[in-house]
Amino acid sequence: MKQMKFKFVVATSLIYGFGSIPKSNYMIRHPEKYSEEVCYRRAIKIMRHMKLKAMTRTKCYGVENLPKEGGYIMYSNHQGKYDALGILIKHKPTCAVLWEAKSADRLLARQICGLLRAQTIEFDNPRQQIKVLNEIADEVANGRRYLIFPEGGYTNNRNTLQEFKHGCFSCSLKSKAPIIPVVLYDSWKSMDINTIRPVTTQVHFLEPIYYEEYGHMKKKEISDMVQGLIQQRINDIKSGEFKKQLRQKKCSKCEAKGA
Numbered sequence: 608m609k610q611m612k613f614k615f616v617v618a619t620s621l622i623y624g625f626g627s628i629p630k631s632n633y634m635i636r637h638p639e640k641y642s643e644e645v646c647y648r649r650a651i652k653i654m655r656h657m658k659l660k661a662m663t664r665t666k667c668y669g670v671e672n673l674p675k676e677g678g679y680i681m682y683s684n685h686q687g688k689y690d691a692l693g694i695l696i697k698h699k700p701t702c703a704v705l706w707e708a709k710s711a712d713r714l715l716a717r718q719i720c721g722l723l724r725a726q727t728i729e730f731d732n733p734r735q736q737i738k739v740l741n742e743i744a745d746e747v748a749n750g751r752r753y754l755i756f757p758e759g760g761y762t763n764n765r766n767t768l769q770e771f772k773h774g775c776f777s778c779s780l781k782s783k784a785p786i787i788p789v790v791l792y793d794s795w796k797s798m799d800i801n802t803i804r805p806v807t808t809q810v811h812f813l814e815p816i817y818y819e820e821y822g823h824m825k826k827k828e829i830s831d832m833v834q835g836l837i838q839q840r841i842n843d844i845k846s847g848e849f850k851k852q853l854r855q856k857k858c859s860k861c862e863a864k865g866a
Contacts, residue, residue: 613798635721650722662805669812678747683789685756689797744781773830785815
C-alpha cells in the first residue's frame with residue numbers, strides 16, 4: 608500500500624476533522640470577528656492533531672534566527688505532505704503560506720489554508736502567478752510573514768534538493784524584507800512512508816539574509832545562494848558535521864558559565 612502513513616493519518620483524523628471543519632469554515636467566512644492571530648492558533652491546533660496522528664517528533668534548530676519584528680519570507684526545501692506543518696508548528700508568530708492551488712483544495716488543507724489567510728498559486732497560469740507574487744510582496748512589506756517552497760513540489764526526492772524556481776524570489780526583491788532559508792531533513796518520513804512507525808524530522812531556521820546583502824542581485828543569483836545554503840546544511844547533517852558544531856557550541860557555553 609502506497610503512502611500508508613498518510614492514509615492512516617487521514618483515516619484517524621476523520622472524526623476530528625468533521626467536528627473541526629464547520630467552526631473553521633465559519634471563522635474563515637467572518638474575518639471581522641476573528642483576528643489573524645486567533646485563526647492562526649486554530650490552524651496550528653489542527654496541524655498538531657495531524658502531527659500526533661502521524662506519530663512525528665520534530666527537532667527544531669535556529670528559532671533565535673527569526674526576526675522579532677516586521678515581515679520576512681522563509682524559503683524552504685520541499686519533501687512531502689508534512690513540510691508546512693513541521694515548520695509552522697515551530698513558528699510562533701502568524702505566518703501565511705504560498706500553496707499550490709490543487710493541494711490547497713483538499714479536505715482540511717482547505718481549512719488550514721483559509722485560516723492562515725494564505726495565497727494559492729496555479730502552476731499552469733503565469734499571469735495568475737505574477738499577480739499572487741506581487742500581492743505577497745505587498746503583504747510582506749506591510750509586516751506579514753510568508754513560507755514559500757521554491758521547488759514548487761516534491762517527487763520522492765527525500766533529502767535531495769530539486770531545482771529552485773527563481774521567480775518566487777521577486778517577492779523578496781519587491782518587499783525588501785529579510786530572507787530566512789529553512790532546511791527540512793527527513794520530513795518526508797512523516798506522511799510519505801509505507802509504515803505507521805514513529806519518526807523524527809528536523810527543521811532548521813538559518814540566519815536571515817537582509818536586503819542590503821541581496822538587493823543588488825538578480826532573482827536567479829538569490830535563488831542559487833539560498834539553495835546553496837540549504838544544501839550546505841543538509842550536507843552537514845548527513846556528514847555529522849552539524850552535530851559536531853552543536854557539541855562545540857554547548858562546550859563553549861559551559862566554559863563561559865564556568866569562567
